[in-house]
Amino acid sequence: xxxxxxxxxxxxxxxxxxxxxxxxxxxxxxxxxxxxxxxxxxxxxxxxxxxxxxxxxxxxxxxxxxxxxxxxxxxxxxxxxxxxxxxxxxxxxxxxxxxxxxxxxxxxxxxxxxxxxxxxxxxxxxxxxxxxxxxxxxxxxxxxxxxxxxxxxxxxxxxxxxxxxxxxxxxxxxxxxxxxxxxxxxxxxxxxxxxxxxxxxxxxxxxxxxxxxxxxxxxxxxxxxxxxxxxxxxxxxxxxxxxxx
Amino acid sequence: xxxxxxxxxxxxxxxxxxxxxxxxxxxxxxxxxxxxxxxxxxxxxxxxxxxxxxxxxxxxxxxxxxxxxxxxxxxxxxxxxxxxxxxxxxxxxxxxxxxxxxxxxxxxxxxxxxxxxxxxxxxxxxxxxxxxxxxxxxxxxxxxxxxxxxxxxxxxxxxxxxxxxxxxxxxxxxxxxxxxxxxxxxxxxxxxxxxxxxxxxxxxxxxxxxxxxxxxxxxxxxxxxxxxxxxxxxxxxxxxxxxxxxxx
Numbered sequence: 001x002x003x004x005x006x007x008x009x010x011x012x013x014x015x016x017x018x019x020x021x022x023x024x025x026x027x028x029x030x031x032x033x034x035x036x037x038x039x040x041x042x043x044x045x046x047x048x049x050x051x052x053x054x055x056x057x058x059x060x061x062x063x064x065x066x067x068x069x070x071x072x073x074x075x076x077x078x079x080x081x082x083x084x085x086x087x088x089x090x091x092x093x094x095x096x097x098x099x100x101x102x103x104x105x106x107x108x109x110x111x112x113x114x115x116x117x118x119x120x121x122x123x124x125x126x127x128x129x130x131x132x133x134x135x136x137x138x139x140x141x142x143x144x145x146x147x148x149x150x151x152x153x154x155x156x157x158x159x160x161x162x163x164x165x166x167x168x169x170x171x172x173x174x175x176x177x178x179x180x181x182x183x184x185x186x187x188x189x190x191x192x193x194x195x196x197x198x199x200x201x202x203x204x205x206x207x208x209x210x211x212x213x214x215x216x217x218x219x220x221x222x223x224x225x226x227x228x229x230x231x232x233x234x235x236x237x238x239x240x241x242x243x244x245x
Numbered sequence: 246x247x248x249x250x251x252x253x254x255x256x257x258x259x260x261x262x263x264x265x266x267x268x269x270x271x272x273x274x275x276x277x278x279x280x281x282x283x284x285x286x287x288x289x290x291x292x293x294x295x296x297x298x299x300x301x302x303x304x305x306x307x308x309x310x311x312x313x314x315x316x317x318x319x320x321x322x323x324x325x326x327x328x329x330x331x332x333x334x335x336x337x338x339x340x341x342x343x344x345x346x347x348x349x350x351x352x353x354x355x356x357x358x359x360x361x362x363x364x365x366x367x368x369x370x371x372x373x374x375x376x377x378x379x380x381x382x383x384x385x386x387x388x389x390x391x392x393x394x395x396x397x398x399x400x401x402x403x404x405x406x407x408x409x410x411x412x413x414x415x416x417x418x419x420x421x422x423x424x425x426x427x428x429x430x431x432x433x434x435x436x437x438x439x440x441x442x443x444x445x446x447x448x449x450x451x452x453x454x455x456x457x458x459x460x461x462x463x464x465x466x467x468x469x470x471x472x473x474x475x476x477x478x479x480x481x482x483x484x485x486x487x488x489x490x491x492x493x
Contacts, residue, residue, distance in 0.1 A: 050396055072397045079390035083490035084412045093408075094398055125493035143398065 001025055002047070002068065002147060002179065006056035009042060016042060018204035019056070024147065024196075026061075029173060029180045031190035031213075033236070034200030035243040040183040044149050047181060048072045060146070068147060071140035075152040077132040081124040087111075087135050088120040094142040110138045113172065129157035130165045137169065141176065148173075148180040154189060166192055167221045174218065187236045191229050192219060199239055208242070211235060278460045283467070286460035296449065296465065303433055303446045304472065306361070310368025311429040315422055318373040322380020322418070331381065338381075342374045346432050350439055364436040371432050372425035379421025383414025416491045419484050426480055430473045446472075 007020040016039040024030045032040050045051040047058060048070045060068045071094075074080040081090050092107050111117045114134050124132050133153055140148055153169075154162035170193055173180060184190055190197045190213075197211040215228055223229055260280045267279040278286075290296040325334050346367060353370075357363035387410055395405040437447025446469045453462035484491065 045393075048397055050393060070397065072393070074390050074393070076390055079388045080394050082391070082409070082412070083493065084415075084488075096398075123490060123493075125490055 001061045003059040004043075004047070004056070005059060007043065007046065007053055007058070008055035009039065009046065009051070010054055015204040018206055020200075020205065020207055022196075022198050022207060022210060024179050024181055027177050027179055028195045029182065029193055030196045030198060031194035032181065032183045032198045032200060033185070033187065033190050034205065035202050035245075036185075038200045038203055038205045040200060041151050044072065044151050044181065044183050047147070048149055062146075069143065069145045070147050070149050071143040071145040072149045072151065073133070073136050073140050073153050075156050077129060077136050077156060078124070080136050081132055081139075083124050086121050086123055087116060087127070087138075090124065090135055091138045091142050094139045106142065110141050113141070113175070114138050114168075128161065130161040133157065133165060134168065137172070141172075145178070148176075148178060150180065150182040150184075152184055153182070155185060162189075163221050169193065170219050187233055188224055190236070191215060191232050192221065192224055197232075197236070199236070201242060202245065208239060209235075275457060276459060278463065282460040283463050286458075287464040287467070290449075290461055290464055290468075294449070294461070296446075296468070299444045299446050299449050299465075300468070300472065302442075302444045303437065303469075304476075306364055306436075306445070307368065307429045307433045307476075310365040310433070311372055311425060313365075314369040314372030314429070315376050315425060317369065318376025318421065318425070319380050319418060321373065322377040322421075323384060325377065326381045326384025326414075331385075335378075335381065338374055338377055342378070346371045346428075347435055347439075350436070354440060359441045364433065364440055364442070367436050368429045368432045371428050375425045375428060376418065376421040379417045379424075380414060383417030384410065386417065387413055415488050419488055419491070423477070423480060423484070426477055427473065430469070430476070434469060 001023065003023040004020055007017050008015070009017040020043065022030070032043065034040050042051060046053055049067065050072075062068055082093065085093060088107060088111065091110055092103060095103050095106060098106070108117075111120050114137070116131070116134060116138065119127060119131065124135065127135065133156075136153075154165055157165070166189060173193075182189070182193060192215070194213050197213055199208045199211065200206070201208050211232065213232055215223060215232065263280050267274060267277050271277075274282075325331050325338075328334060349367065349370070353363045353367050357366050391409055391413060392405070395409050400408065433445070434447035434450070437445035438451045442448050446465055449465045450462055450469070453459070453465060
């Protein structure tokens, strides 16, 4: 469980996050949507420990001072992978403190889980965008995190590749049984992936609404066309004008 | 028509053009020898003039200076790239780089004498500066996302440096090395021409010029070009193997 309490952050004179509160339960996938520049990605970086809060705190179920382990998946898979390493090498990169034998087994496992075993000796630039992002996901799994953080992971690829990857992504997440927080611009992604959708305002950013997403599980991408999805979409779109202003 | 045939036709056409031009007597044959004379000379410089030893010395000077220059250049480039004085230092590097290497011959002769040290030092000086500029540029242009990945992987500073920053700046460094290769051959040949030496391709070009053996002079010039081409292409081949992600 992860609790964000009164998260506040300014850059210079500009207040970006203004008292954000929400929580991510165990195994829950939370999507954060909000207008451009509202600090969605900053929030993710704060959870990842890459940025510090000015005020507020992040509480976890970990005892004492122990930090939670996070792994962050970036929008730009070309930049986040290492082109001088093979697919296998990229995933292996995230594993430290392990004997070579254990490391090999772990990477083998991840590769087969992701269906990437036959591409393991290729280099990232030889893969499609969707597959590269899958490798980045594999590296995140190798880190064995307490929570997965995704920063617009599907927006650097074409629409259909994105849909395909979302299906793979949600299937994997249900296998992994880990919480995740995903920042996105796309309402469809939020509806398809998340158990809970947090809607943020323009800066100084507050939480406008927290939406429980009851779309049936296991999720299949074609459900995005059904009536249940449309209902959720309606709520999301009722906020659209504040996003566009 | 295969590429090889095309190339062969081009060589034949050029030789024929050269032949026509030299036999037209616009320039005296002594100053502008016909191609068959140059081919004969090419044979002669190997058979009679032991040009192989000159090739050996020129290449050794070039590769020696280049190797030392590249190593020093990478080390200094990395230091400057991380330094808070990088803007100030870059000014001085740019300034030194703007001095034509040949203008420094007298100074280097005064400092290092007339021997090998002066020639190799000149090559080092010229190549170091080129490699510094490119290495610094590589360090400065590290992708921010990759640095964040390093942070999320909890890499130490040293791990971040040798696992991410170093390989990522390699393509930049390599461009520097490629320039340095061309420049090092120029510096060696000119140094051999003007700094006094017994052997070396530069020295041979000057000697054959002084004795009006123009056929031999041109054949040494062509030989020098071939060496530059070979070293360059050998490096580009090596680069495409080692830095396979370049431009991808």
